Amino acid sequence: xxxxxxxxxxxxxxxxxxxxMKALAPSSKVYAVTKANGYGHGLERVAAALPDADxxxxxxxxxxxxxxxxxxxxxxxxxxxxxxxxxxxxxSQHALTVAVHEEQALQWxxxxxxxxxxxIYLKLNTGMNRLGFVAETAPAVVARLQACANVxxxxxxxxxxxxxxxxxxxxxxxxxxxxxxGGLGLPMTLANSAATFDFPQVHRDxxxxxxxxxxxxxxxxxxxxxxxxxxxxSLESEIIGVQCLKAGDSVGYGAxxxxxxxxxxxxxxxxxxxxxxxxxxxxxxxxxxxVRTRLLGRVSMDMLAVDLSGxxxxxxxxxxxxxxxxxxxxxxxxxxxxxxxxxxxxxxxxVPVRTL
Ligand SMILES: *Cc1c(COP(=O)(O)O)cnc(C)c1O
Numbered sequence: 001x002x003x004x005x006x007x008x009x010x011x012x013x014x015x016x017x018x019x020x021m022k023a024l025a026p027s028s029k030v031y032a033v034t035k036a037n038g039y040g041h042g043l044e045r046v047a048a049a050l051p052d053a054d055x056x057x058x059x060x061x062x063x064x065x066x067x068x069x070x071x072x073x074x075x076x077x078x079x080x081x082x083x084x085x086x087x088x089x090x091x092s093q094h095a096l097t098v099a100v101h102e103e104q105a106l107q108w109x110x111x112x113x114x115x116x117x118x119x120i121y122l123k124l125n126t127g128m129n130r131l132g133f134v135a136e137t138a139p140a141v142v143a144r145l146q147a148c149a150n151v152x153x154x155x156x157x158x159x160x161x162x163x164x165x166x167x168x169x170x171x172x173x174x175x176x177x178x179x180x181x182g183g184l185g186l187p188m189t190l191a192n193s194a195a196t197f198d199f200p201q202v203h204r205d206x207x208x209x210x211x212x213x214x215x216x217x218x219x220x221x222x223x224x225x226x227x228x229x230x231x232x233x234s235l236e237s238e239i240i241g242v243q244c245l246k247a248g249d250s251v252g253y254g255a256x257x258x259x260x261x262x263x264x265x266x267x268x269x270x271x272x273x274x275x276x277x278x279x280x281x282x283x284x285x286x287x288x289x290x291v292r293t294r295l296l297g298r299v300s301m302d303m304l305a306v307d308l309s310g311x312x313x314x315x316x317x318x319x320x321x322x323x324x325x326x327x328x329x330x331x332x333x334x335x336x337x338x339x340x341x342x343x344x345x346x347x348x349x350x351v352p353v354r355t356l
Contacts, residue, residue, distance in 0.1 A: 003269050005270050006354055007351050007354070008324070008353075008354050009041050009353060010356045011045065011048065013215055013232040014041065014050060016230050017213045018049075018050050018053060020212070021209045024196055028205060028207050030053065030207055030208075031054065031189070032055070032056050032209070032213055034056050035060065038214075039213075040345045041214055042353060045355055056074060056075070056077070057077040061082070064078055064096055065094050075119065076097060077099065078098050080099060081105050085112060088118075089115075092115050097119040101125075101133065102132075106145070112150065114150045116152075118150060119153045121157045121189070122145065122155070124177060126158045127161065128161040132159075138180040139180065139183075139184065155189060156187070160190065160191075160194075170195060187205040187206070188206075189204060189207070190204055191203055192208055196209050210341075211340065215229045215233070224330060224340075230325075231323075231324050233324060235274075235351070237269045238316075238317055239316055240316060242265065243264070245263050245265055255297075265308060270304055270322055273302055273350065274302070274350065277346070280295055280335055280336035281335065282294065286306045286320060287321040287326055289313060290319075290326065292327070
């Protein structure tokens with residue numbers, strides 16, 4: 001028997017969440033955002049779960065090519081574009097859709113001889129100030145793209161910085177986008193998961209949900225369940241040892257937790273080398289035998305400790321859910337000062353994956 005930790009991926013949950021987003025934006029097409037290995041769920045596994053997705057969006061070039069070579073016929077959008085002229089050539093060969101966000105790629109499009117024209121997403125910076133042409137330059141850039149024999153179509157794209165925060169919202173970015181896009185008559189894509197939930201006015205031609213597909217929330221104060229999402233990933237393990245502490249005994253590195261009285265402590269085969277956040281403090285929720293308890297002390301590389309005080313039945317071999325169907329990843333993330341996105345992406349390669 002191998003070390004009991006494993007990550008379970010539920011393709012039916014991914015399909016459910018995709019259709020939930022599709023139902024929210026019934027007049028739009030939906031890119032399944034699958035960057036970072038499908039947010040840690042496995043790119044091929046996610047693609048297999050979504051045979052009817054309208055398109056896939058990611059940014060790892062070789063993975064995009066692999067998806068095409070595996071037979072995916074839908075649009076595959078490279079969200080960060082290409083990183084070399086050679087990649088632009090390959091993108092054309094594999095019929096990938098390419099975001100163009102700065103001058104260099106535009107010049108490659110204008111000067112290279114490509115085997116077939118590309119569908120281009122022109123990325124406009126409307127205030128996030130990460131990637132994109134200054135929004136107001138869109139008419140001039142569109143004119144250059146449309147004059148280019150290598151360009152089959154142009155879609156306008158922008159990305160919101162604060163769609164997940166009701167106080168900040170999307171108003172100023174949307175106004176900037178619409179001021180330039182309004183007159184151009186081109187297809188558009190603006191919405192990430194949060195904007196797909198909260199701002200129907202930005203659904204437009206394509207929405208681009210990522211985290212919601214995997215059953216986690218894009219919002220700080222709304223649960224995935226309240227959004228109609230189902231967790232697609234469960235990180236599970238077992239108790240591999242039990243210690244009985246007396247008052248004053250401590251557990252783990254740094255002796256960061258000390259027992260106030262006699263108590264039982266379970267040691268779980270899961271640590272930061274598995275992708276569990278080392279910053280998770282005492283009190284972070286953990287399920288043992290389906291019952292909610294708490295993490296104790298410091299997470300170590302391969303193990304963590306949990307409180308078995310209220311769990312007289314728990315023993316070596318008791319099942320543990322670190323996050324998943326019954327313990328939302330977002331709750332664990334919040335306790336650890338991060339977001340569900342980061343935890344999903346961080347599950348380590350050494351953890352065996354089982355598809356349900
Ligand atoms: C990651 C990403 C998304 C998806 O964002 P979520 O918050 O996970 O829905 C959409 N668009 C772009 C450009 C992205 O990089």
